[in-house]
Structures are given as structure tokens and as C-alpha cells.
Amino acid sequence: MPETLLSSRNLAFELYEVLDAEALTQRPRFAEHSRETFDAALTTARTIAEKYFAPHNRKGDENEPRYVDGRAELIPEVKPAVDAFLQAGFLNANRDFEAGGMQLPSLVSQACFAHFQAANAGTTAYPFLTMGAANLIENFGTDEQKRLFLQPMIDGRYFGTMALTEPHAGSSLADIRTRAEPAADGSYRIKGNKIFISGGDHELSENIVHLVLAKLPDAPAGVKGISLFIVPKVLVNPDGSLGARNDVLLAGLFHKMGWRGTTSTALNFGDNGACVGYLIGQPHKGLACMFQMMNEARIGVGMGAVMLGYAGYLYSLEYARQRPQGRLPDNKDPHSPAVPIIAHTDVRRMLLAQKAYVEGAFDLGLYAARLFDDTHTAPDEAARHQAQELLDLLTPIVKSWPSEFCLKANALAIQVLGGHGYTREYPVEQYYRDNRLNPIHEGTHGIQSLDLLGRKLAQNGGAGLKQLIRLIASCTERASHHPALDALRVPLEQLVTRLQRVTLALLGELAEGKLSSGLANSALYLKAFGHCVIGWRWLAQAIHAELGLLNGNAADRDFYLGKLQAARYFLTWEVPGCHHELALLEASDDTCLAMQEQWF
Amino acid sequence: MPETLLSSRNLAFELYEVLDAEALTQRPRFAEHSRETFDAALTTARTIAEKYFAPHNRKGDENEPRYVDGRAELIPEVKPAVDAFLQAGFLNANRDFEAGGMQLPSLVSQACFAHFQAANAGTTAYPFLTMGAANLIENFGTDEQKRLFLQPMIDGRYFGTMALTEPHAGSSLADIRTRAEPAADGSYRIKGNKIFISGGDHELSENIVHLVLAKLPDAPAGVKGISLFIVPKVLVNPDGSLGARNDVLLAGLFHKMGWRGTTSTALNFGDNGACVGYLIGQPHKGLACMFQMMNEARIGVGMGAVMLGYAGYLYSLEYARQRPQGRLPDNKDPHSPAVPIIAHTDVRRMLLAQKAYVEGAFDLGLYAARLFDDTHTAPDEAARHQAQELLDLLTPIVKSWPSEFCLKANALAIQVLGGHGYTREYPVEQYYRDNRLNPIHEGTHGIQSLDLLGRKLAQNGGAGLKQLIRLIASCTERASHHPALDALRVPLEQLVTRLQRVTLALLGELAEGKLSSGLANSALYLKAFGHCVIGWRWLAQAIHAELGLLNGNAADRDFYLGKLQAARYFLTWEVPGCHHELALLEASDDTCLAMQEQWF
Incomplete structure (x- = not known):
């Protein structure tokens, strides 16, 4: 099967x-x-x-x-x-x-x-x-918070959410209006409305622990005035038993294009002035805490996008093996039987592109997980620190690249199934609809591009970036010992060389304070940088495929040849296309920046 | 408003x-x-x-x-x-x-x-x-068929469908199994099953006239043995009055990703051996008749794709003008008010791309309609013939380009609306779902690419292609009188020059009978050719925008500047990217062709 x-x-x-x-x-x-x-x-x-x-x-x-x-x-x-x-x-x-x-x-x-x-x-x-x-x-959390809220989550009795977005504040968390007033007992009274809270209500667990961003009365404006609160759906007594319902109201559900199995809720905190919350972490430092969760969530989102793409790829692959239709161009005999559509080159293109996208992104997601392991288990502190720097740099790619390209894989899966793919009798259109959320939540694509170009690249003096470039150079060096990989290695080297030059120029511009122009084409940069990263991961896979072939595991021969062909697809059909984005970046193209609102 | x-x-x-x-x-x-x-x-x-x-x-x-x-x-x-x-x-x-x-x-x-x-x-x-x-x-149709079936359609009393696809035969119509047996009265008895028949049942009209592809008993194999039949849902008496229900059974409805307002039906013809049909056109020549309808339908599909893109563009544009969120990169004051998101360059990019896609494709669709007018009303026969040749060549682009890029516009509209765009409270996700059918029906994207490269280019000794190249050259010549358009004209000239070379090489390969390799990368060719055509249409629009500006219509100044900026976006952000596709075509890249089924 x-x-x-x-x-x-x-x-x-x-x-x-x-x-x-x-x-x-x-x-x-x-x-x-x-x-x-x-x-x-x-x-x-x-x-x-x-x-x-x-x-x-x-x-x-x-x-x-x-x-x-x-x-x-x-x-x-x-x-x-x-x-x-x-x-x-x-x-x-x-x-x-x-x-x-x-x-x-x-x-x-x-x-x-x-x-x-x-x-x-x-x-x-x-x-x-x-x-x-x-x-x-x-x-x-404090020990008390861990006892009252973490332990029941570990035990599977309480579930959790993250409650950030408000009707007027999504990407711009600095503008949240939810307030937290200190109460006499050391807790807080929360008041505000949150939307798009996934898992915000259900009866799967005894309780739901909302982690809510809100502002204290003395909060400075902006992101530096946001605090984080534990707000349980049901209050918890000091002995751990459940108390009264907290003042958290399910105001409504959102009806989405996909991902429909997950409740997306509007929650009102404190409509009756009685919503109890507990500060977690330092006052005004809530965003930093939330970002730890967010960074994990972003890797999770990336892997989720990969896996929807993967499921669609496998489904369309099997369909293409089974579905007979038409004949090859050289065969003019109408009496000959129809071939399975996988025999048509354009269908193979759509399958190969899916394979390149999902297996490339799958590798990157697991690579990031491996880095996360290194951040706390690598043998020495320096290695741990390095792993964290690289993981920080890669996080926007781990999140955004699969959200774009494994979604594209889902679109290709629909196309392979044709009219059937457009019906709800087959799962591929649902995969697309489910996956369409991923470039939006946990930081939109645009936010990821700004995070990469405006923050991560220059972090710690560019340490993560330097590390990445060293790793890619070491990979291309290893690849150079396999002449069969020359055609794959060279396009990556060319892209990396040019990307480095473009990166230095952009960082220089940003360092001079030219933020508007320096960040204007961040989408182009995200694309080129992401393809560079995935190209590197494909070259790494190709080296291991070559080793697999050389080591003569005959049973796996087809598997390794498929890997090499997908690597070839990505490195020759996708990677060189990024020179176009880099050329626009080199020219400091201002087409979008110069477009005026009244011209639309 | x-x-x-x-x-x-x-x-x-x-x-x-x-x-x-x-x-x-x-x-x-x-x-x-x-x-x-x-x-x-x-x-x-x-x-x-x-x-x-x-x-x-x-x-x-x-x-x-x-x-x-x-x-x-x-x-x-x-x-x-x-x-x-x-x-x-x-x-x-x-x-x-x-x-x-x-x-x-x-x-x-x-x-x-x-x-x-x-x-x-x-x-x-x-x-x-x-x-x-x-x-x-x-x-x-015969006069009698026109009297009995066409006139009530003109009068709005009967509706129509086209019934081509069968469960095992979609793109490959040569393999249909529906049969038509001659009856003593000169009519035929139809037997077979059709699927995905849009409008195949409803009660909007007194009758539904199905145009059904079927094979006569003596039909040769393949596409040259397909005949076309009028099969009414309700039989029509010689005096035009309605008779008994014909033996056409609504076997079921398909449930689709979008375009849900249109019934998509499975129809069984002749389950009881009593389905009456009437041959229309010559025996075995049904596909040619159907293709006239199909060519009209393909232009209709293209314009439909444009308009879904257009509606999404306008909606996301208005949303971007109204929705405040965040601040510009240069503004570090958290107390300053949020700006409408249209002020963010990356949002402008998404709007400008939509504008470039939908207005470029809208122009092409109307240009094709103008050509259709010329095919039967141009002053002389030669001009009519020329118009038909060019329209034939452009039809696969008119159908496929909007289906791909105005669908992409819909994806961008969702992204502009962010989390809201993903909910069904806003129309943009429906536009995407509706539009997703367009690269599939009336000939998939893959079929269009084969039609272009394998058939239309060489038709009539390449007359349509030569005409197109002359028209583009004349457009770039006119543009050369406007120095302000140099930056837009040059990328188009470069693309056309290279595309011509690639086209000649591919046609040579096909003429030598190397069909498999010549057609292997038809998807790349379709992309480059389509961008060339839309690039030409954008340059034509830009010339008229320049004229509008020069003629000093002050009230329209913003409109014309917006046109010029969208033209600039398309000709500098999109057109040069196609050199990548052309490079792969020049190299006769065989990545997809060489991929083996067992390697997946």
C-alpha cells in the first residue's frame, strides 16, 4: 500500500x-x-x-x-x-x-x-x-504557576492557547489595547478583545490556559510595554482543584477557507470586569517571552506547511501512477492503450517540482530541529551559541519558504488530478485550503521578510550569516569531490556569491539608516535567500545520495536517483531563476516604493 | 463609492x-x-x-x-x-x-x-x-434544428450545455465511449456517461439542449471518429411543443472547491436505451464543430479568470486604503498613529502585481475580442484571414495566462487582507476558489502549452507568429519615440529577440519529428511566450498612457501614472525573469523528460 x-x-x-x-x-x-x-x-x-x-x-x-x-x-x-x-x-x-x-x-x-x-x-x-x-x-513561570498550570498541561488535563491578535492589531502588536489592572491579591484584571485565537474554546480538556498579551497601566508605548498573562478559562484553586468560570467569553467563531477543524475564536476578556490573569515573566517583557513560543510556533508552522505539501505530493503521485489518459507524443496509433499520466513529461514536471519543494523543505525543517537540539545539547557552550545564532537566522526561512513553496506544491497536486482535483471528493483541494493559512499566521510573509532583512542578518554582527556562508562553502567543497554533482554545485555557488554581495550592499544601506529604501524589496530578498538555503540543503542531500549510490546499495538505487533528479530540478530549474531578483536588488529598483497610493 | x-x-x-x-x-x-x-x-x-x-x-x-x-x-x-x-x-x-x-x-x-x-x-x-x-x-445546425432548438435558446426558453468529458476520458477526447446508434427515423440513440457537465441540470429554463460528443458505430478510432449530437433534456415535437422527457438521467452532482453556484453534473444518457439525439454537422467531424465552441469558451474562460482577479484586486485595494496597521520603517515613534497598509511598500508590491496581472490580461482579452470582430467585419478578406490566424495563435494564451496569473492575483488579494482574507466573511478567498477551476477546464494548462507549441505556432506556415512578431516590432518602434518608455521597451525587445531564436529551434526540432523532446518543456515555453504577449500589451498601454499625459488631461494624470507604473512593474519585474525559462529551453534541458517513474 x-x-x-x-x-x-x-x-x-x-x-x-x-x-x-x-x-x-x-x-x-x-x-x-x-x-x-x-x-x-x-x-x-x-x-x-x-x-x-x-x-x-x-x-x-x-x-x-x-x-x-x-x-x-x-x-x-x-x-x-x-x-x-x-x-x-x-x-x-x-x-x-x-x-x-x-x-x-x-x-x-x-x-x-x-x-x-x-x-x-x-x-x-x-x-x-x-x-x-x-x-x-x-x-x-513561577514554581506556583508551574504547579497550577504547567503540570495539568503535562498531564494532558489542561490545554493552552496564545492570544495575541486584536481586531485592530495583528502584525502590529505594539498597538494592542487589552489592559491588565493590578488587583489587591497580586493577580490582575484583564480587559480586552482578542480574535483569531486558535483552540480558544472546546471541551477536549478540563481547562484552557490562555497566554494573553496585555498592557499594564504604566506601560510605555510600543512593543516595550507589552506584558504576558496566564488567563485560565476556569479559575484554579490553590490546591489545584477547579474553581469558578473565569470572565472569558467566547464571542464567536471565525469561518475560514480551510484548517476548519481548528476552532478560530473571538474571545472577550473581562466583559464583566472580573477576568483574572497572572503575570508571567517580567512586566513589559511579555513579547520576549511570547517570541520564544512564537519562534517554536514558526518552525511548527513551517513543518506543517511542508507536511500538507507532502501529503498532496504523495496523493497526486499515486493518482498519476493509476490514472490512464492519452498517449505519448510520438505515438500516433489511436488503438494503443492510454498511458498512466505519470508517463507525460509535463505531469512528471509537476510531480518533480512537488518533490523538490516538499523534500527540500522537509530537510530544512528537520535541520532546524537538529539545530534546536544543538542549542542545548551540543558538547560545548560555543557550539550551542552558534547553533542558536544560525537557528535565529534561519527561522524566517523555515517558516516562510514552505508556506510559499509547499503551498505551490499543493496547487500542483490539484493540477495533476485535473477536474477531479477540483472536487471535494479528493483530498488535494483541502490540503491547499488548509495550507493557505501558513503564509499568514504567526507573522505574515511580509513580516518574515522584514525580520530576515531588517533584524536577523545583522544580529550579533552577522554571526549567523557568516556561519551559514561557511556551511554552504563547506558543502560545495564536499560536492566538488563528486564530478557528477558539478552541474548542481555551480548554480548554487553562483547564487551564493552574488547573494553575499547584495546582502552587504543592503546591510550597508540599512546601517546608514536608509530603512525605507533598504527594506523596500524585502520580498525579493526573502525569495533569493530562501532558494539559496534550500539549494544548499538539496546539494547536501545530493551528496548523500551520491554516497548511497557509490556504497552500492542496489535496492535503494531508484531512491537515490530520484533524489539526484529532484536536486537537479531544484538547482537548475529554480536556483538560477533568482538572479532576476538579485538584479532588481542590485539596481535598488524602486518600482514599488515609488508607486503612489493615488495612482492605483 | x-x-x-x-x-x-x-x-x-x-x-x-x-x-x-x-x-x-x-x-x-x-x-x-x-x-x-x-x-x-x-x-x-x-x-x-x-x-x-x-x-x-x-x-x-x-x-x-x-x-x-x-x-x-x-x-x-x-x-x-x-x-x-x-x-x-x-x-x-x-x-x-x-x-x-x-x-x-x-x-x-x-x-x-x-x-x-x-x-x-x-x-x-x-x-x-x-x-x-x-x-x-x-x-x-440544419434549418430544422435551428427552428426547434436554436430559436427557443435565442428566446431564452431553452438553455444549453457542452457534454464532452467521460469518467475515463477528459483531456483525451479520442477515448470517449459514448455511442450513437442510427434509428429508423433518422435520429440516433445515445448511450454513455458524461461527467463534469456544467449546467447539466436546473429548472431555470423549459428545456436544456445538451451538445454531446459520441461515436457512430462505424467511427474510426481516435479524434477523427467523434460526432456531435443535439440531445434535449425534454423531447421537442415537430411543432416546437415539448414532448416527453428524454432518457437523460441526472446521476449526481459534483462538489467542488469553488464555482459552486454552477451545477456540475454526472449525466447518464440512454440508461433505458431510449435517449434520442440528432446529429449536428458531418459524421465523425464533431470535434471540429465542438472546437469552434471550445475556442469561444477558452476566450470566455480567460476573461472569467481576469474578472475574478480584477474583483479581488479592487477589493484588496480598497481594504488596503482603509485598514490601519503599523508604521513606516523610518518612524520609531510608537505614539504616532498607524498608517493604512497601502503605505507599506510590500503591500503596494502586492497591489501593483495584481494591477499588472489583471489589467494586462484584461487588455489581452479585449484585444482578442477585437480580433474576433475583425475575423468577420474587417474591410477585406485578407485582413479577416489575418485576424483569424492571430486569434488562433493567441487563444491558448488568452485562456491560460489569466488562469495562472489572475489566480496568482487572487492569492495576493488574500495575503493583503491577512487573517481576514482567510475567513469566509470576506470575498477574496472565494474568488481564489472560483478561479482555481480556470487552469483546469476547457483544456488544462498542459493542454494549452501543447496546443501552442505543438500546433498553433507552425499553423499556416507560422503566419500567425510572423504577424505577432511584426505587431510587437511595430509597438516597440512606436514606443521608441517616447524616451520615457526606454526602460520598458528594452526588456521586451530582448525577450522577443531571444524568444524568436528559441521558437525557431523548437519548431525545427518538432519538424524533424522529435516530438517527445521538443514538447518536453512546453510549460516553460508557455510562460515565456505568454509574458512576451502580455509585455507587448503593457507596452501598448504605456504608449497610450504617455499620450494621455502629453495631451494634458490633468484630471486623468494619476490614472496614467498608475498605468505607467504597472507597465514598469510588468516589464522590469516580470518580463526579464523569463530569460531563465528561455535558457533552459535553449539548453534542451531534459530534467523532467529524463525523470523515471520508479525514481519518485
């Missing part, structure tokens, strides 16, 4: 050939793990995803949560799925053994999670949001 | 500045028309589209046709809308005065139709399909 969520051969290639997951077991934190324990976790993830998540993916889309008597009502299949996820321990996959966790490397847990993201984006969001919220409380 | 369907200033620019609609009134067929009668028809179209079509666009999406007791049930708003369209005479906009028509040029009627396509793609499909079917019967 064909695989539907991801290719387990490709996953093994990533974990054990490209990213060397086994090396992690040499580190004290993962010493009790082995390839066998990793594979066991992966098999469990796949089994649960296939059994509990995938079967109601379409039903969740067709029956979005309903607003009933002030509550959000979900289809009944969601709870058993989430329960299976919890019972298998995935919520605490990375947590310490002694805290009830699996103490897995992120590399492996992200690979586990990937199965759920491919199977059912809507249902998966509930535990994922909870993981993010739990990690935030773990990092910034 | 902002315009929501299209910009009437832009329409006037196209009709009276770029395409010189008034010159058509010098021709005998349009002698009774004037700018005033054209504008009156356009105003009527806009009024009816706004009053009867736009208001139920979302309702039609949310309440797709239901299968009830073997019938398709539509929402009640569809019939009054279609009736208003009929009563205003638009169904016969191009037909002779004496046949009850408005005898309008296609240029003007397409501009009228555009309003309906922008307002409500789902409802508009019913009269549009009827127009296509009526034209086909008018061209190929």
Missing part, C-alpha cells in the same frame, strides 16, 4: 544519512536512546496518525466547529485522536524522563509530529498549541 | 484609447452603433450585474446546488438574475438585429459580460454556456 503521510524511506534518509540522528545518542541527554527507540517512536506516531487523525480529516473540514450556547462544539472524532496522542506521550516528547517525558531530541520529535501534521492539520493544532503554551510556562 | 467589479475608467481607456472601439462603427455591421450605444450597453450590464448577480455570489457559494429527487435545486436568486440578463438582451448581444440581437461588436459585448463574470461566476455560467451552444447550432 502506498504511503500517504510521508515517505518512510525519505525520513530514514534524512535522519540516518543526512542529519545523523544517531550521533545525538552520544550526548548525555539522549544517551538512553538509540536508532531503535527513535524508530519505535516514529512507528507509534505513524500508527496513531493513520488510525486516529487521518480518517476524520475530511469530516473535520466539512463540519467545522459550531457555536452552541456559548461553547464551541467539535466533531466527536477529535477527542479520541487527541487522547491517543496524549496517551502515547507525544505532548511531552521532549520533556525530561523524570517529568514524565520521552526525552527525545527535537529532530526525532519533529519527525514524529510530522505524521500528525500530514494526517490532519485541524485536529493536530490542539495538542500543538498546548505544547507551545506549556513550554512557555516551563521557561518563564 | 469604490467600484467593485472593474474600473470604468480603465474600461474606457481600453475601449476608446487603446483598442479604438469607435473605429468599429465605421464598419457596415456596426454602423448603427456609436460610443453612446456602447456605453449604454455597458451601463446596463454593470447595473444588472450589481443588482442581480453580485448580491448572491456568496450565498451561491455557501448553498451549492442540491440533488433532490433526481433534480438539481438552485437557490432562488439565480433565476431572477438570469432572467434580467436575458431580458436586457445580453444572450443575443452579438446576434443580428433582425434575429432579435443587439448586433454589438464582440469587443463591447465581452466588456459587458466582464461585469457579470466579476460579480458572480457561478450564476453567469448558465447563460454563457447557452450562448456557446446557441452559436454552435447557428453555425452547424
